[in-house]
Amino acid sequence: EAQVTQNPRYLITxxxxxxxxxxxxxxxxxxxxxxxxxxxxxxxxIYYSMNVEVTDKGDVPEGxxxxxKEKRNFPLILESPSPNQTSLYFCASIGLAASSYxxxxxxxxxxxxxx
Amino acid sequence: xxxxTQSPEALRLQEGESSSLNCSYTVSxxxxxxxxxxxxxxxxxxLxxxxxxxxxxxxxxxxxxxxxxxxxxxxxxxxxxxxATYLCAVRHSSASKIIFGSGTRLSIRx
Numbered sequence: 001e002a003q004v005t006q007n008p009r010y011l012i013t014x015x016x017x018x019x020x021x022x023x024x025x026x027x028x029x030x031x032x033x034x035x036x037x038x039x040x041x042x043x044x045x046i047y048y049s050m051n052v053e054v055t056d057k058g059d060v061p062e063g064x065x066x067x068x069k070e071k072r073n074f075p076l077i078l079e080s081p082s083p084n085q086t087s088l089y090f091c092a093s094i095g096l097a098a099s100s101y102x103x104x105x106x107x108x109x110x111x112x113x114x115x
Numbered sequence: 116x117x118x119x120t121q122s123p124e125a126l127r128l129q130e131g132e133s134s135s136l137n138c139s140y141t142v143s144x145x146x147x148x149x150x151x152x153x154x155x156x157x158x159x160x161x162l163x164x165x166x167x168x169x170x171x172x173x174x175x176x177x178x179x180x181x182x183x184x185x186x187x188x189x190x191x192x193x194x195x196x197x198x199a200t201y202l203c204a205v206r207h208s209s210a211s212k213i214i215f216g217s218g219t220r221l222s223i224r225x
Contacts, residue, residue: 004158033213042217043159043202050211058212090158102147102206104213106158 002027004107006091012113013081021076021110023091029105031094032074033058034066036087037109043090049074081114088112117142121203121216128223131192136219138203139185146211148186150179151202153218159202162188193223 004025013019025032033048035058045058049068063085065077074093078085091107122137140148147166151159163172165181172179176197178189188201204215 031211035215040217043204043215045213045215048211048213056211059214092158102149102164103161104149104151104159105161109156109158 002105004091004093004105006089006107006110008110009108010111012115014115015082016080019078019081019112021078021089021091021112023074023076023107024072025074025091025093025105026072027093027095027105028071029093030071030096032068033092033094033104034064034074034076035090035092036060036085037090038087046076046089081112083114086112086114117205117207117212117214119203119205119214119216121201121219123219124217125220126222128190128193128221130194130223130225133189133191133193135190136188136201136221137185138188138216140203140205141184142205142207142214144208146206146208148181149204149206149213150177150186150188151204153200153202162201190221193221195223195225197221198223 007022030051034046035043037043044060047066049055089110094104119140150162153159163179168183170181176191180187200218200220202218206213
């Protein structure tokens with residue numbers, strides 16, 4: 001089954017404690033992306049990656065890091081989380097092959113609370 | 116500045132009452148306009164991609180159309196199970212960023 005998985009699904013942490021949210025896709029997609037979703041602000045792109053070892057900033061990259069060492073994985077790292085990073089996070093991937101060009105699959109979401 | 120604006124913010128319809136959702140955009144070089152459906156607590160679900168003005172795509176009771184400045188999602192004879200938030204997004208050609216609108220919350224009453 002084609003899917004994007006994220007872990008953990010729910011996380012409560014404290015200010016300053018480093019955390020990583022994992023993301024993995026099984027569709028051999030080149031493009032992967034992280035978003036945060038906040039009430040009234042919609043989905044905002046944090047970082048994206050066009051391929052292995054290639055990452056770029058989205059609209060709200062401050063306070064986040066990513067890496068793309070393997071095609072299937074795209075972890076999101078918060079080195080020193082702050083309360084304003086409390087949000088619902090989604091990982092997504094897009095196929096660039098002709099048969100599924102631009103069809104973006106989303107993971108189930110990670111609800112993060114930073115106290 | 117690249118921008119995506121959706122209207123209305125919320126729409127309540129009676130079952131069977133057709134309507135349209137609007138997505139207006141300003142982007143430097145459109146590389147695709149996307150529509151998604153999102154149910155509460157879940158990730159968005161892909162519906163359509165449109166690439167050029169005049170293009171139309173259909174899926175069940177939904178039809179998406181595109182002009183040079185906006186896209187419409189037409190819902191024909193909706194059912195309660197069509198209730199969801201509908202999101203519009205654009206991808207522009209100079210970078211590969213994707214920009215989402217804030218969505219339209221659609222509620223269909225039986």
